Amino acid sequence: NAGVTQTPKFQVLKTGQSMTLQCAQDMNHEYMSWYRQDPGMGLRLIHYSVGAGITDQGEVPNGYNVSRSTTEDFPLRLLSAAPSQTSVYFCASSVPGTELYTFGSGTRLTVV
Amino acid sequence: AQKITQTQPGMFVQEKEAVTLDCTYDTSDPSYGLFWYKQPSSGEMIFLIYQGSYDQQNATEGRYSLNFQKARKSANLVISASQLGDSAMYFCAMREGRSNDYKLSFGAGTTVTVRA
Numbered sequence: 001n002a003g004v005t006q007t008p009k010f011q012v013l014k015t016g017q018s019m020t021l022q023c024a025q026d027m028n029h030e031y032m033s034w035y036r037q038d039p040g041m042g043l044r045l046i047h048y049s050v051g052a053g054i055t056d057q058g059e060v061p062n063g064y065n066v067s068r069s070t071t072e073d074f075p076l077r078l079l080s081a082a083p084s085q086t087s088v089y090f091c092a093s094s095v096p097g098t099e100l101y102t103f104g105s106g107t108r109l110t111v112v
Numbered sequence: 113a114q115k116i117t118q119t120q121p122g123m124f125v126q127e128k129e130a131v132t133l134d135c136t137y138d139t140s141d142p143s144y145g146l147f148w149y150k151q152p153s154s155g156e157m158i159f160l161i162y163q164g165s166y167d168q169q170n171a172t173e174g175r176y177s178l179n180f181q182k183a184r185k186s187a188n189l190v191i192s193a194s195q196l197g198d199s200a201m202y203f204c205a206m207r208e209g210r211s212n213d214y215k216l217s218f219g220a221g222t223t224v225t226v227r228a
Contacts, residue, residue, distance in 0.1 A: 031214045042116070042203055042218025043157075050214055058215065090157060096213040099162030101147065106155050 002026050006091050006104035013081040013111045021076040021107050023091030029102070031094040032074040036060065036087040037106075043090060049074055081111045115139065116204050118219035125194045126227050132179070133189040133222050135204035144208045146187040147216065148178065151201040160202075163187060191224075199226045 007022045035043035045058030049068040065077040088108050094101040117136045125131040148160040163171045163178045171178040179188040201223050205216040
């Protein structure tokens with residue numbers, strides 16, 4: 001009963017580097033999404049997916065790419081890291097129209 | 113415009129007392145859901161309670177209850193009999209209608225500190 005698993009938990013990148021944040025869920029949820037949390041703010045939506053092969057942009061998509069080749073996995077790619085992308089990143093999976101909206105434990109990313 | 117407003121940046125409460133966290137929301141969609149999450153210092157987002165817009169009764173989950181006042185567009189969280197482990201950041205969030213069912217809009221959060 002793992003729920004939503006995010007890796008890594010912590011990461012330090014240099015400006016300009018690229019990396020992929022991994023997210024996997026084992027609950028067969030249709031919807032998956034990525035959020036970022038900055039100090040003093042609530043979570044903001046980066047990208048989301050309503051099913052395998054379907055992705056779309058949220059509020060703050062610039063500098064990030066996603067793909068959804070399977071129901072279980074929804075990786076987030078940082079193309080060229082910038083200090084403004086220093087944040088805590090949360091992946092979530094959900095079932096539409098219900099209270100089932102489950103978050104991973106988060107990835108704390110620092111870009112220097 | 114802010115969809116979710118939490119006006120209390122921080123609150124102190126004495127152990128064993130009740131505390132109410134305010135949340136107001138803004139939507140024109142008749143179908144929506146309201147969530148409360150707890151974020152302890154370890155950082156994970158823990159689901160506490162959910163209220164659907166068509167639910168007739170206020171939601172309750174153990175020591176958590178949601179005071180849902182639809183006409184006033186408020187969804188306050190009440191934590192009864194506070195414990196030291198309740199010290200955390202609390203977020204109110206909303207999901208609007210079917211077209212935005214993938215997304216939660218969050219408030220800025222309220223930090224609760226429980227004193228012994």
